[in-house]
Amino acid sequence: MADGHSTPVLGIIGGSGVYDIDGLTNKEWRRVDSPFGPASDEFLFGELDGQKLVFLPRHGRGHRIPPSELNFRANIDAMKRAGVTEILSVSAVGSLKEELPPGTFVIVDQFIDRTFARTKSFFETGLVAHVSMAHPTCGRLGDLVEAAAREAGIVAVRGGTYLVMEGPQFSTQAESNLYRQWGCDVIGMTNMPEAKLAREAEMCYASVAMVTDYDCWHPDHDAVTVDAIIKVLLANADRARSLVKAVAPKVTGRKSPCAKGCHTALDNAIITHGEVRDPAVVGRLDAVAGRVLNR
């Protein structure tokens, strides 16, 4: 794994409606073992125009796993073990703003994490670390995604706050209105703790949120239904695939580690003294934190 970042490899986490990536050559679905347990599914390894790409369907093929039961730690740890250096998430979201209608793509840059039933860190008793989440997404990867969207003729709004709710039920109207008052742009159930764990694992993380509905605050959209979401999703998913194809060569063509610091996020994060570190915890973190633990 060396420093883990010398060779750029794009990893895609596909959300609702994105369970496969077409057009890959040398395609192979393969299990990647993780000390954190099973990932959502096997990983799809392949190449796009000769560039390596790794894909994971977040909810598993066929959409088996609900948001609260996703093994986020295994997904991110296994991504890292698969050699991924930059993660692009594609997610279905509800819109909290009139000006972000269904069909809009938002390159999210901030999150409000309202989840409460998930394991949110790789670190625990025996090895404590605190990373910065001030800028939870990678600005450089965001730039590449923005440029790729432009090239692919996809209109994408740059910047937006994604409210992450626990689910699996959709919000009440009071909650939806509250999140609007907070200035949030979109709502979904999955990007946290995913983004936190990607940061702890020193991987760049960017998220494209594809608006499928107006949540329940909107006077014309009293309730959110999966049926309505799926209709928009199918149209969104095609554009998501085009976006992935345009982003891949930009990521693999990058020449240096992340200037925003994603690849060195653990440099000053671990606080536990060497002599009281738990070897079992340290052992599990070989992929996530090996760069700093072994130096």
Ligand SMILES: CSC[C@H]1O[C@H](OP(=O)(O)O)[C@H](O)[C@@H]1O
């Ligand atoms: C099918 S609508 C609800 C579902 O879709 C989103 O998932 P993802 O981010 O993986 O696309 C949302 O967060 C919910 O999990």
Ligand SMILES: Nc1ncnc2[nH]cnc12
């Ligand atoms: N309105 C909504 N709330 C939460 N997650 C969603 N995913 C898609 N639409 C959503």
